[in-house]
């Protein structure tokens with residue numbers, strides 16, 4: 001490729017790069033996209049993000065090049081000995097150097113005027129650290145702070161406009177685990193609670209908003225979600241006599257059983273709120289429902305990290321759905337040893353206790369398309 005008169009843009013992901021291309025053009029540069037991200041934890045994730053970069057390249061009418069994906073080499077060269085570093089720490093500085101080193105080498109080999117990176121768009125990426133890595137990577141690094149002039153909000157707007165895949169973790173397995181743990185532990189936000197209050201996309205206002213915020217703060221003081229899950233052969237649930245579940249698990253070779261709970265302290269909080277008013281009861285129930293579903297969502301993310309590269313999950317299915325009887329809750333608890341592990345047991349009416357607890361079956365099937 002002839003890079004004369006052009007600037008190579010290292011692309012960390014499509015959404016970030018979507019704010020960079022117009023800005024570079026406005027500054028008189030002709031960008032060529034360069035996708036170099038061996039930091040991504042799986043090849044499937046690499047393909048998803050590369051597809052977003054390709055969609056952006058097509059929308060903007062610019063060329064797209066890519067470095068080969070080699071995560072094993074990234075783990076050896078970048079992450080070894082830095083697995084427990086926090087985000088924005090030494091591992092990330094090494095990661096920037098690794099990817100920008102590939103961009104520098106590609107720019108030099110193809111006669112580009114210079115190279116830069118979309119990494120500075122993200123508020124999670126300190127610009128001085130990115131610039132230091134760019135300067136160390138090779139000659140010709142162009143220091144552009146894409147955060148400036150509203151770069152990040154513009155990337156959110158443009159990515160939504162183009163329908164680009166937007167990830168919820170930085171890229172490596174270490175960041176993915178940290179992101180899952182943070183989501184698993186967080187109290188649901190006001191809008192999430194409002195959805196469980198059946199308010200749809202509307203946000204609470206006025207006095208209702210004050211009550212949601214007040215009860216959310218009280219719930220945060222007792223917030224301690226817990227979850228247990230384990231993988232079993234598909235046959236482990238074959239005797240549950242539920243045609244609906246059998247249909248749901250068609251094509252699955254294994255299942256995960258999972259149980260999440262907000263624990264007894266949350267039940268006490270919800271009882272107290274319910275004694276105050278009907279509105280407070282509704283809000284407390286919504287906080288609990290949103291919270292326990294959020295914990296199960298995080299468990300599903302953890303499960304996906306355990307899967308083989310050619311496996312994917314089916315949507316989860318809980319006792320009480322379709323013809324799957326509530327008595328299946330008991331089987332899930334027994335198989336997970338949930339009373340001992342997370343303090344969840346079954347009442348005489350086959351409900352889970354504490355009350356804000358959910359059990360689920362998650363099928364595992366071969367992925368038809370890893371993208």
Ligand code: SF4
Nearest residue numbers: 092095170171172175
């Ligand atoms: S958290 Fe992000 S920047 Fe840091 S090492 Fe992982 S992939 Fe690289």
